[in-house]
Amino acid sequence: MTGMSDNGEETPIKVGVLGSRGRMGAEVVRAVEGAADMTLVAAVDSGDDRAALTSADVVVDFTHPDAVMDNLRFAVESGLHAVVGTTGFTEERVGTLTGWLAEKPELGVLIAPNFALGAVLALRFAQQAARFYDSAEVVELHHNRKADAPSGTAEHTARVIARARAEAGMEPGEDATTSERDGARGADVAGVRVHSVRLPGLVAHEEILFGGQGETLTIRHDSLDRTSFMPGVLLGVRAVLTRPGLTFGLDRVLDL
Ligand SMILES: NC(=O)c1ccc[n+]([C@@H]2O[C@H](COP(=O)([O-])OP(=O)(O)OC[C@H]3O[C@@H](n4cnc5c(N)ncnc54)[C@H](O)[C@@H]3O)[C@@H](O)[C@H]2O)c1
Ligand SMILES: O=C(O)C1=N[C@H](C(=O)O)CCC1
Numbered sequence: 001m002t003g004m005s006d007n008g009e010e011t012p013i014k015v016g017v018l019g020s021r022g023r024m025g026a027e028v029v030r031a032v033e034g035a036a037d038m039t040l041v042a043a044v045d046s047g048d049d050r051a052a053l054t055s056a057d058v059v060v061d062f063t064h065p066d067a068v069m070d071n072l073r074f075a076v077e078s079g080l081h082a083v084v085g086t087t088g089f090t091e092e093r094v095g096t097l098t099g100w101l102a103e104k105p106e107l108g109v110l111i112a113p114n115f116a117l118g119a120v121l122a123l124r125f126a127q128q129a130a131r132f133y134d135s136a137e138v139v140e141l142h143h144n145r146k147a148d149a150p151s152g153t154a155e156h157t158a159r160v161i162a163r164a165r166a167e168a169g170m171e172p173g174e175d176a177t178t179s180e181r182d183g184a185r186g187a188d189v190a191g192v193r194v195h196s197v198r199l200p201g202l203v204a205h206e207e208i209l210f211g212g213q214g215e216t217l218t219i220r221h222d223s224l225d226r227t228s229f230m231p232g233v234l235l236g237v238r239a240v241l242t243r244p245g246l247t248f249g250l251d252r253v254l255d256l
Helices: 023-033 050-055 068-077 091-102 117-132 152-167 226-240 250-254
Strands: 013-018 038-044 058-061 081-084 108-111 135-142 187-189 192-198 204-212 215-223 245-248
Touching: 013 023, 013 050, 013 226, 023 038, 023 058, 023 226, 038 050, 050 068, 058 068, 058 226, 068 081, 068 091, 068 108, 081 226, 091 108, 091 245, 108 226, 117 152, 117 204, 117 215, 117 226, 117 250, 135 152, 152 187, 152 192, 152 204, 215 226, 226 250, 245 250
Parallel strands: 013 038, 013 058, 058 081, 081 108, 108 245, 135 192
Antiparallel strands: 135 204, 187 192, 204 215
16 A cells, blocks of 8 residues: 655555456556556456456456456455446445445445546536436447447436436426337436447447426537546545545545
8 A cells, every 4th residue: 555665755556457458458557657656566357367466555447347246356355445447337236345345344446437527527417407307318429349338327327317306306207209119219227218329439428418398408528538537547546545445436536
């Protein structure tokens, strides 16, 4: 863990990266190597030995929804803090992780569906807007190599909107559609329709659309480059050291 060395200098945070040869993992490796207060101690991808990570203070996971829980169990059992960008976190998974962390109360895990500042702000603005509009829908647009749909960000956004509406005593918005082709109205996430677009050329984009009497409001965020996620990831690495337990969402770290 970061602290003072014998000569009074700050020691860097030792970081290990899981998924290091992937699109995000490779970017995280570059970002950690460029951070003055961090040192990269391990870069691990499929088929590599995870034991290399045990010298780290913090592991960063950008792998696959099918791999992340096993990686997290390894991190917790090894006494490593974790910052997780991988998607696929159901309530059940969060419950399982919370159980593991109860055995290691000194450890921190930060899971963030989206590490881009603008995406976190868009989520907060959507949360604020939700109770003022009858209806809301989410459109997420991503590169065509993405494994999951809808995106973790869109799923989280829909749930946050649904919760804000429920707290305001509102029902899910209605429409008159009674006949539709399968999928034409998107996925129903907690009563909010979520639509997924996959195209080469895209990175990560989200539109949150609200409709009310005689008006609409559109909140849009665009990640044009994966470097957009890096300030949030580095912030998460620093923050997780002093945040024991599970933190869900970068908004908690930014104290929005
Ligand atoms: N939270 C965010 O801000 C954010 C941003 C971008 C992507 N993501 C998410 O991050 C994840 C990865 O995205 P990507 O575009 O980098 O995918 P990718 O396919 O380019 O990279 C994933 C890498 O993980 C490796 N991997 C798979 N299983 C592994 C295991 N068990 N151990 C070690 N490495 C393993 C793969 O070999 C691959 O190199 C996805 O879930 C994606 O949705 C989140
Ligand atoms: O490129 C991806 O894959 C992304 N995944 C996250 C999600 O599913 O929300 C964040 C944005 C990029």
